[in-house]
Amino acid sequence: MRRIGVHVSIAGKIWESLERARALGCNAMQIFSRNPRAWQASEFDSSDVENFKRLKKEYDIAPVVVHIPYIINLATPAEGLYQKSIIAYTEDLGRADALGAEYFVTHLGSHVGSGEDGGIKRFGAALNQIIGKARPKTTVLLENTAGSGSCIGYKFEHIKRIIDSIDHPEKVGVCLDTAHTFESGYDIRTKGGLESTLKKFDKLVGLALIKVVHFNDSLSLLGSRVDRHQHIGKGNIGLAAMKRIINHPGLKGAAFIMETPKESDKDDKRNLATVRKLIK
Numbered sequence: 107m108r109r110i111g112v113h114v115s116i117a118g119k120i121w122e123s124l125e126r127a128r129a130l131g132c133n134a135m136q137i138f139s140r141n142p143r144a145w146q147a148s149e150f151d152s153s154d155v156e157n158f159k160r161l162k163k164e165y166d167i168a169p170v171v172v173h174i175p176y177i178i179n180l181a182t183p184a185e186g187l188y189q190k191s192i193i194a195y196t197e198d199l200g201r202a203d204a205l206g207a208e209y210f211v212t213h214l215g216s217h218v219g220s221g222e223d224g225g226i227k228r229f230g231a232a233l234n235q236i237i238g239k240a241r242p243k244t245t246v247l248l249e250n251t252a253g254s255g256s257c258i259g260y261k262f263e264h265i266k267r268i269i270d271s272i273d274h275p276e277k278v279g280v281c282l283d284t285a286h287t288f289e290s291g292y293d294i295r296t297k298g299g300l301e302s303t304l305k306k307f308d309k310l311v312g313l314a315l316i317k318v319v320h321f322n323d324s325l326s327l328l329g330s331r332v333d334r335h336q337h338i339g340k341g342n343i344g345l346a347a348m349k350r351i352i353n354h355p356g357l358k359g360a361a362f363i364m365e366t367p368k369e370s371d372k373d374d375k376r377n378l379a380t381v382r383k384l385i386k
Contacts, residue, residue: 111135112366113173114126119154124161136173150201159206169318181225214226226267237274247317251283252331253290280311282316282360283319283365285335289331294347316357319361321364323348324341
């Protein structure tokens, strides 16, 4: 069974996100575990957590993917922000564990002018510290980026270097974002381009480590390094390419989660319907 879902709101009670995912016909989903633009997070109510776990099982929604808040930056050279980010990251990873989430997706942060090498080393050191303290059951997934500004992670080599530096690599996997891949310069529009891209990733990192695919078309151009998602088949990657991606045998074990533009649930329903038609 293919696992397909969207990013779902956590408005109200945390378990209501599962109700929303089910209403959309999802069997996988992604959420934030709190306000992604605030440092402070209220503790979960134990009954809400139990309801979440019960509904997750009852509705057979798996994996549940928790996304890191936007404000965290483990690649920053600023010591104050670095330490604050480590604390918040550790807390959020604990929240993902409490919910029984399978995966915790993390962007790789920004080196803010200190250089890619420095940012990569800072991120790896922070993640080692966090995993060592949290001892999570949830697997941390490193997400490739479009490469805007001073963000790291737009090259597969960055991901390889981070994974190679992790003391417990079994706790780490990858979330491959199709829009970011395209925007960072990997041309996945053609059959040959997709094969070449995945072959390179497999050689450097390993396709088996891709546990989640953020399945997004791109409003931006190839190699633009501008992160702008588009509805499935309506962007510069295109419907034919998206069909090849979701049916690629090297990605058959991954869950496909959409982060496409959303003004209402109708947008999610439309994109989900399109994706279901693409699956062979």
